[in-house]
Amino acid sequence: MRIGLVVDSPCDLPDSYLSAHRISILPTNVRMGAAVIDDYRNPEATLQFLHTHLAERGWEAESSPFSVDQIRDLFLGKLVIDYDFVFCMTMTKTRSLIFDNAQQASFAILNEYKAVRAAAGNHSPFALRVIDTQNVFAAQGIAVVESVRLRDAGEGSPKIRARLENLALHTQGFLIPRDLNYMRERTRIRGDRSVGFLAAKLGTAFDIKPILHCNRGETGPVGKVKTFDSAAQKLFEHAVRRIERNELMTPTLCVSFGGELDELHTLPGFEKLRAACSARNVELFESVMSLSGMVNVGKGGLALGYAAETAKLEL
Incomplete structure (x- = not known):
């Protein structure tokens, strides 16, 4: 059986990895004023858009998923020919309509693929x-x-499906925004009140950065640290502890950054994280954050993910 894999563009993995393993991209649309781009996870295009548009008033940008019809056309145009079974993996449905649109499109795809x-x-x-x-x-x-x-x-599709659905329950995601005022404007536009005016102003005045945690579709703060670099270091040290205790469910750790990767490499604690991954045979993936991610987190934001049993987070 030919098994195909599809991910939405907010999924942060290196372009080289996606290409090497024939992973198809389900893009999102990003609009900033008159400028519109389909986010296909192209790091060069993302950085160019970041420097020319997002750095100005990026919080006004709008990101939207492909429509049901666009997803249907993507599958019927190529994927139903190239593969016998396709797994389409999306970001949490609590933060985007990508999952719902893909789910709706799947009904039309399964009705029309035979011809x-x-x-x-x-x-x-x-x-x-x-x-x-x-x-x-x-x-x-x-x-x-x-x-x-x-x-x-x-492995066959039933085993892959069961593994992915179980893994989703235990995937731990983390975000550190660099600019709380940016995050507040983004959440205000989305109708989300998770970052209030007073919290943003106080956080900016005292340079306090929240460490946000996502699991099972729910996102909330698990730590507040003075300065972005110190927050990043604390997050990296947390990941190192979980690696050294052999707590990861898969030998994989992913990190993405809202800017050039050279800047990621200079953050305190990153080299220790890299060394811990190497010592314990954990594959470390580094990538430029997707354009969709940067629109929502802001320039210079940091994201990290691994799979492990949910436990008290030492942050």
Whole structure:
């Protein structure tokens, strides 16, 4: 069985990895004034958009998922021909309509694929499954890497599905915004009151950064640290402890950054994280944050994800 993998563009993994493993991208639309771009996770395009548009009034930008019809056309145009079963992995449905749109599109796809495959000389069945990773950005990458490992090991779709759905329950995602005023404006536009005016002003005045945690679709603060660099170091040290205790459910850790990766590498604690991953055979993925992610988190934000049993977070 030919198993295909699809991820939405907010999923933070290196472009080289996505290309090497033939992972298709379900894009999102990003609009900033008159400028519009389909986010296909192109790091160069993302950084160019960041420097020319997002750095100005990026909180006014709008990101929106592909429509049901656009997703349907993407599958019927290529994926139903190239594969027999497709896993489409999306960010948590609590933060975006991507999952819902993909789920709705799947009904039309399954009703219409036969004629498309027959025209290509293939009369065998096609199936797909939309998976809610229940997380965002770097943390979404955990399920994707595991699906590649299982597919390459020759596992069938039932085992892959069960593993991904279980892994979603235990994926731990973290975010550190650099600019709380930016985050407040973004949440205000989205109708989200999680970052209030007073909290943003006090946090900015005293340079206090929240460490946000996402698990099972729920996001909230688990720590507040003075200065962005100190917050990043604290998060990296937390990840190192979980690695050294052999607590990860998969040998994978993903990190993304809202800017050039050279700046990520200079953050305090990052080299210790890299060394801990190397010593324990944990694969560390570094990537530029998606354009959709930067629109919501802001320039210079940090995201990290791993899979482990939910426990008291030492932050």
